[in-house]
Amino acid sequence: MSERAPPVTATEEQHDDQETTREEPPESAATEESTTDAEPTPVTTGAESVVRALENAGVEHAFGVQGGAIMPVYDALYDSEIHHVTMAHEQGASHAADAYGIVSGEPGICLATSGPGATNLVTGLADADMDSDPVVALTGQVPTEFVGNDAFQETDTTGVTMPVTKTNTFSSEPDRVGTDVSEAFALASEGRPGPTLVDLPKDVTNAETDREPDEPRTPDTYEVQQRADPEFVDAAAERVEGSQRPVMLLGGGVIKAEASEVCREFAIEHEIPVVTTMPGIGAFPEDHELSMEMAGMHGTGYANMAVTHCDTMIAVGTRFDDRLTGGIETFAPDAEIIHVDIDPAEISKNIHADYPLVGDADTVVSQLAEAVEESPQATKWRAQCQQWKSDYSMAYEAPEDEPIKPQFVVEALDEATSDRAVVTTGVGQHQMWACQYWTYTEPRTWVSSHGLGAMGYGLPAAIGARFAADDDQEVVCIDGDGSFLMTLQGLSVAVRENLDITVAVLNNEYIGMVRQWQDAFFDGRHSASDYGWMPEFDTLAEAFGAEGFRIDDYDEVADTIDAALAYDGPSVIDVHIDPQANVYPMVPSGGDNGQFALTEDQL
Amino acid sequence: MTRDQGLDGPAPDERPTPAGRRNKQGIRIDPEVEARHEPRRTVISALVEHEPGVLAEVSGLFSRRQFNIESLTVGPTDEDGRARITLVVEEPDPGIDQIKKQLRKLLPAIAVRELEPDAMRRELALVKVNAERPDQVAAVADMYDAKTVDSSPQTATFEITGARQKIEAAIETFSQFGIREIARTGTTALARGTDDTAAPTPPESSASEANQQYTQPADDD
Numbered sequence: 163m164s165e166r167a168p169p170v171t172a173t174e175e176q177h178d179d180q181e182t183t184r185e186e187p188p189e190s191a192a193t194e195e196s197t198t199d200a201e202p203t204p205v206t207t208g209a210e211s212v213v214r215a216l217e218n219a220g221v222e223h224a225f226g227v228q229g230g231a232i233m234p235v236y237d238a239l240y241d242s243e244i245h246h247v248t249m250a251h252e253q254g255a256s257h258a259a260d261a262y263g264i265v266s267g268e269p270g271i272c273l274a275t276s277g278p279g280a281t282n283l284v285t286g287l288a289d290a291d292m293d294s295d296p297v298v299a300l301t302g303q304v305p306t307e308f309v310g311n312d313a314f315q316e317t318d319t320t321g322v323t324m325p326v327t328k329t330n331t332f333s334s335e336p337d338r339v340g341t342d343v344s345e346a347f348a349l350a351s352e353g354r355p356g357p358t359l360v361d362l363p364k365d366v367t368n369a370e371t372d373r374e375p376d377e378p379r380t381p382d383t384y385e386v387q388q389r390a391d392p393e394f395v396d397a398a399a400e401r402v403e404g405s406q407r408p409v410m411l412l413g414g415g416v417i418k419a420e421a422s423e424v425c426r427e428f429a430i431e432h433e434i435p436v437v438t439t440m441p442g443i444g445a446f447p448e449d450h451e452l453s454m455e456m457a458g459m460h461g462t463g464y465a466n467m468a469v470t471h472c473d474t475m476i477a478v479g480t481r482f483d484d485r486l487t488g489g490i491e492t493f494a495p496d497a498e499i500i501h502v503d504i505d506p507a508e509i510s511k512n513i514h515a516d517y518p519l520v521g522d523a524d525t526v527v528s529q530l531a532e533a534v535e536e537s538p539q540a541t542k543w544r545a546q547c548q549q550w551k552s553d554y555s556m557a558y559e560a561p562e563d564e565p566i567k568p569q570f571v572v573e574a575l576d577e578a579t580s581d582r583a584v585v586t587t588g589v590g591q592h593q594m595w596a597c598q599y600w601t602y603t604e605p606r607t608w609v610s611s612h613g614l615g616a617m618g619y620g621l622p623a624a625i626g627a628r629f630a631a632d633d634d635q636e637v638v639c640i641d642g643d644g645s646f647l648m649t650l651q652g653l654s655v656a657v658r659e660n661l662d663i664t665v666a667v668l669n670n671e672y673i674g675m676v677r678q679w680q681d682a683f684f685d686g687r688h689s690a691s692d693y694g695w696m697p698e699f700d701t702l703a704e705a706f707g708a709e710g711f712r713i714d715d716y717d718e719v720a721d722t723i724d725a726a727l728a729y730d731g732p733s734v735i736d737v738h739i740d741p742q743a744n745v746y747p748m749v750p751s752g753g754d755n756g757q758f759a760l761t762e763d764q765l
Numbered sequence: 766m767t768r769d770q771g772l773d774g775p776a777p778d779e780r781p782t783p784a785g786r787r788n789k790q791g792i793r794i795d796p797e798v799e800a801r802h803e804p805r806r807t808v809i810s811a812l813v814e815h816e817p818g819v820l821a822e823v824s825g826l827f828s829r830r831q832f833n834i835e836s837l838t839v840g841p842t843d844e845d846g847r848a849r850i851t852l853v854v855e856e857p858d859p860g861i862d863q864i865k866k867q868l869r870k871l872l873p874a875i876a877v878r879e880l881e882p883d884a885m886r887r888e889l890a891l892v893k894v895n896a897e898r899p900d901q902v903a904a905v906a907d908m909y910d911a912k913t914v915d916s917s918p919q920t921a922t923f924e925i926t927g928a929r930q931k932i933e934a935a936i937e938t939f940s941q942f943g944i945r946e947i948a949r950t951g952t953t954a955l956a957r958g959t960d961d962t963a964a965p966t967p968p969e970s971s972a973s974e975a976n977q978q979y980t981q982p983a984d985d986d
Binding site: 332471491492509553556757760 | 773785791792808817818822862866873
């Protein structure tokens with residue numbers, strides 16, 4: 163643009179400005195650079211308005227891949243302070259943005275072009291949707307006049323992503339496109355977080371507009387209840403006071419609502435044993451006496467006993483996923499459920515809530531803390547819980563003459579890192595060992611694909627987490643060989659960006675969890691689960707320019723881990739573990755949590 | 766290769782077991798009396814922003830979550846930019862609650878409620894029958910207050926409005942002449958009197974709704 167448009171006043175109507183021409187592309191870049199930091203250059207195009215919306219929202223990093231229909235937005239990003247991380251695959255972009263959102267608490271941003279770019283994002287969006295992670299996806303789209311004609315790289319992106327996003331928008335007005343992005347940003351994090359998507363047709367981002375985006379704000383039809391009905395709170399408090407076998411079940415919502423502190427205080431003051439879901443890991447310190455750790459399919463035996471035998475469950479920020487509940491009929495069958503959740507649609511969806519407390523977890527648990535005057539009389543119950551902790555200890559055998567046990571490697575990594583180290587994982591056996599044998603004490607240090615179970619999540623998540631974490635926080639990806647193979651092209655990104663991350667591949671040359679299920683339920687027929695051969699991941703890492711390590715024996719574990727962690731840049735440790743190692747305890751799908759198996763013959 | 770030895774601890778049959786049980790809907794029940802919620806038919810009315818994609822969102826929601834839907838109608842309202850969607854659904858009480866809550870989550874949804882059993886429900890049907898016995902056809906049409914929309918030597922087409930039961934009764938009666946084609950609109954509905962069909966719901970009511978004890982109201986119209 164040869165001259166600057168005047169700044170737009172916020173009082174103008176949003177929808178009915180008809181003056182903008184949509185056809186003309188911008189002629190050239192701005193002729194003068196902004197010389198002061200105080201006033202940003204006014205926007206001149208839809209694309210600039212998109213980038214301005216991100217800048218106004220405080221976005222510092224974005225993850226994406228270039229392509230035809232998103233080029234105008236990338237052109238606008240070229241002049242922005244936002245650090246764009248060019249990923250090797252769009253799936254990696256959406257996982258990185260997801261992990262960034264988990265660790266920072268702010269929406270992670272991912273970008274992709276139309277068609278295959280957008281469809282490659284879908285796995286990451288579905289993951290964010292299942293786990294309620296704040297993510298904003300911006301996708302290029304073919305020009306509006308081509309939409310519906312099966313144009314080159316055209317996909318009905320809003321149609322494809324509707325079931326896996328919290329909301330999505332096809333942005334059709336240049337004057338509105340920046341505000342659409344602002345709104346998507348607000349919607350991704352307010353209330354129950356989730357992924358949002360704005361589809362950006364190329365003619366809209368190319369079009370001239372001087373309209374600055376509005377502040378990030380949710381639309382009027384979006385209402386979120388923060389405080390629970392005091393009557394229900396009082397009733398729930400009375401139930402807590404009268405309970406003899408209380409349990410707190412902390413879910414991912416506790417971490418998202420920054421409610422870990424208030425939940426810890428509440429549990430400790432009233433001496434209530436605490437169980438977490440998988441996304442809730444880190445909400446309560448696992449080294450605390452009251453911690454029963456994770457419940458569910460591969461939860462600890464003691465967590466599952468506590469859940470099965472409690473008479474009162476204070477469930478906070480959980481959607482009672484089937485991997486947690488096992489069979490509904492046998493889930494906490496003696497318990498009255500106090501369910502705290504910000505999403506009314508989660509109340510009584512799977513498990514009936516006797517005391518539904520709709521609202522923000524931090525606010526509602528504070529309300530509850532205020533209303534509970536007497537601690538429950540539960541000395542016997544606490545002793546019982548401690549007894550279960552010793553009866554169903556997670557101790558495992560690690561004979562020197564057998565291949566390395568994966569549990570040992572996880573413990574060694576935990577030992578070698580600080581309490582605030584961030585752990586990301588892929589999906590499968592290694593993920594479960596990472597849950598079970600790493601002692602988590604802080605929220606936002608456990609980053610995984612919980613609900614969707616997306617193999618390949620670990621490495622791109624480590625990349626996203628690295629940008630969100632503090633410099634003194636190590637980022638460790640505990641991966642499986644199968645999962646790592648799905649997204650290891652992300653190593654090119656980690657090397658290019660010189661990211662200090664450590665990937666430990668627990669390599670058993672199997673799709674291990676499937677192999678374990680085949681042994682238990684399919685007569686040991688290892689259909690398509692036995693790789694029998696894997697690339698040398700340490701050598702492969704070196705080819706990418708990362709540092710490669712390999713572990714075959716117990717006596718190499720500690721030193722190699724130290725060396726890999728000390729390396730200032732991406733490192734990969736190929737750990738050859740016992741290929742027969744299995745994950746226990748295990749509740750078979752739909753089974754009774756209290757009847758968890760400790761060995762294969764108990765399944 | 767040696768098999769994984771697993772973990773130590775009391776075996777499943779050595780552990781205490783709780784006395785209680787839940788039903789399929791996650792509600793605690795007396796194990797002796799297996800309580801089940803029977804599906805019932807009801808009308809849910811949603812006031813929504815009249816914008817592209819709303820209908821796809823609503824219909825997608827129903828198929829995705831396996832809610833049983835009988836009919837869905839949509840049309841503009843007296844307010845610009847707002848449409849009313851009327852859904853007839855058949856679900857047990859917990860399912861009906863879930864439908865309302867999920868609909869409320871849709872961004873374009875302004876207000877969602879279930880109508881009382883006495884709500885005014887109407888449907889329109891066009892019924893094209895063989896006109897070989899015109900007098901008898903006319904008599905049946907008269908019986909159901911059906912209006913003649915079109916007639917030819919071979920066919921007669923009638924417009925019938927009314928509650929679903931009336932339409933179905935009319936169709937059944939007309940069938941003796943041979944029905945050539947039928948088109949039905951599905952039920953649309955309004956609450957009676959000063960009761961607002963889609964009064965915006967205060968947020969707390971969603972919680973109270975969740976806590977309601979399920980009863981089985983008689984439902985027919």
